[in-house]
Amino acid sequence: MAASPSTARAINDRFALRLLQDEGPLTATQLKTLTGLSRPTVADLVERLQGSGLVHVVGESGAERRGPNAKLYGLVADRAHLAALDVRTRSVSVTVADLLGTTLAEASVPVGDDSDTGPAVENAVALLERTVKEAGADRLHSVAVGAPGLIDPASGELRDSSGLPAWHRRLVGVLQERLPAHVLVENETNLAAVAELRGGAARDREDFVLLWLGQGVGAAVVLGGRLRRGASGGAGEIGFLPVPGTSGLPSATGCDGGFHELACAAAVESLAATHGLTAAEALAGVGPATGAALGSGHAAFLDALARRLAIGAAAVVSVLDPGCVVLAGETGHQGGAPLAARVEAELAALSPLRTEVRATALGGAAVLRGALLLARDTAQDALFGARAAGL
Incomplete structure (x- = not known):
């Protein structure tokens, strides 16, 4: 059945909006070429989108300055504002951006180990409110929070975990109560993987696994260009993976004895x-005082750490065969290409499945970048969807 005229217009509008997002400002002629639509149809489309407040003239094309199609059309960046939070055990970082994802303001605050739930939540909320004000963001549409822990796939909420501070779970609820915005929460490792997929180390891959190597250990699974969360939201909980070389076996209530024991920050510090x-x-491979190369001790440490990491990576690769593993988190970022190369060599000795190992391209910014992408996608889906529905 052929689409009705109103449905066809909605489809065309959404397509054009995505092109303006992905390709930047475009002339009507460029929109005609990219969409394959007729000139009158594109003219009507541009008029509708301008009337909706989503598109405006941002300049002129030098190559077509005299013609009617010389105007450059772009998305109205301040049509909606976005916020992203990276919630760690000891800190909170915030970025506020416009609809195009351009950063307007950012800030962070430490959170002490002894902070009570109430003060910790208030400090985090106050940080967001100050940053939003500094950015001049009067149209806060979507807020995305990246946090450690499991996300319930049914409710989208951060699940209770004895290993996480109570204020993490309380924070999301308070944000939802106070803000006139969509508030979403996602696992930090998953957000890092999304960021690496769309603009980082895995931007040329549709299948990969991201290993998060920080205070905790986890993984994010991307197959066919899509993040895979699992039936309970726990896909990638490799800290619980039983592996050789640990003190015992992990349990349902603790990952001691699992891969976590080999690869968490405390284990890396002990190995060093x-x-x-x-x-x-x-x-880093250099001493803090002189900046001189550390030599054989550094190489021996990286070799030993790579052997540990390859054990966990081999188990994941043998099941998923992703073709690519990205090392992220503090250890993956600091170890960089030298560590990634060693893990790849060790992995090749453990598994017949050819797997490339890469270091994160985004480092410590990966979680915030992923949260901002989630907030932006949410806002654009709502705004573009409303336009497509004729609202």
């Missing part, structure tokens, strides 16, 4: 100490 180094020195 056996080589007479701190983890920061060993991963």
Whole structure:
């Protein structure tokens, strides 16, 4: 059955909006070429989108300055504002951006280990409110929160976990109560994977696994260009993976004895100490005082760490065969290409499945970048969807 005229207009409008998002400002002639629509149809489309307040003239094309199609059309960036939060155990970072994802303001605050739930939540909310005000963001549409822990696939809420501060779960509820905006929460590792997929180390891959190596250990699975969460939202909980070389076996209530015991930040620090180094020195390969290369001790540490990481990576690769593993989190970022190359070599010795190992391209910004993408997609889907529905 052929689409009705109103449905066809809605489809065309949404397509044009996505082109303006992905390709930047375009002339009517460029829209005609990219959409394959007729000139009158494009003219009507542009008029509708301008009337909706989503598109405006942002300049002129030098190549077509004299013609009616010389006007450059772009999305109205301040049609909606976005906020992204990276919630860690000891800190909160915030970025506020416009509908195009352009950063307008950012800030962060530490959160002490002894912070009570109430003050910790208030500090985080106050940080967001100050940053929004600094950005001049009077149309806050979507807020995305990246946090450690499992996200319930049915409710979209952060699940209770004895390993996480109570204020993490309370924060999302308070934001939902106070803000006239859509508030979403997603696992930090998943957000990092989305960011690496869309503009980082995995931007040329549709299948990959991101290993998050920080205070905790986790993984995010991307197959066919889509994030896979699992039936309970726990896909990638490799900290619980039983592996050789640990003190025992993990349990349903704790990952001690699992891969976490080999690869978490405390384990990396302990391994570095056996080589007479701190983890920061060993991963960077230079001493903090002189900046001189650390030599054989550094190489021996990286070799030992790579053997550990390859054990967990081999288990994931043998099941999923993703073809690519990205090392992220503090350890993956600091270890960089030298660590990634060693893990790839160790992995090749453990698995017949050819797998490329890459270091994160986004480093510590990956979670915030992923949260901002989630907020932007949510806002655009709502606004573009409303336009497509004729609202």
